[in-house]
Amino acid sequence: MNLTPKEQNLAFHIAETLNDAKSLLVYERFAQRYSESFLLEVLDTVLKIPDAKIKNTRGAYFTFLVNQRANSQKSHDRN
Numbered sequence: 001m002n003l004t005p006k007e008q009n010l011a012f013h014i015a016e017t018l019n020d021a022k023s024l025l026v027y028e029r030f031a032q033r034y035s036e037s038f039l040l041e042v043l044d045t046v047l048k049i050p051d052a053k054i055k056n057t058r059g060a061y062f063t064f065l066v067n068q069r070a071n072s073q074k075s076h077d078r079n
Contacts, residue, residue: 001028001029001032003028003031003032006036007028007031007032008028008031010027010031010036010039011024011027011028011030011031012024012027014027014030014031014039014043014062015027015059017043017047018043018046018057018058018059018062019058019059020057020058020059020062023059023063026063030066034066034070038069038070039066042062042065042066042069043062045065046058046061046062046065049061
């Protein structure tokens with residue numbers, strides 16, 4: 001997987017923000033596939049959810065939302 005520096009930085013930012021370094025590879029794949037604006041919009045949504053409403057982890061919720069929204073709106077693909 002050849003990431004651009006911008007994609008690497010975005011993936012690292014997501015992992016760091018969500019305190020989820022173990023999922024960095026997932027975030028790198030997202031950064032390669034989806035637009036930065038889409039991923040930052042989802043990240044913002046996840047961060048606004050109160051802790052009490054997060055059933056698993058913020059990282060898991062982020063991944064769920066990315067997959068859900070990407071499947072419903074294909075326009076977020078970078079390709």
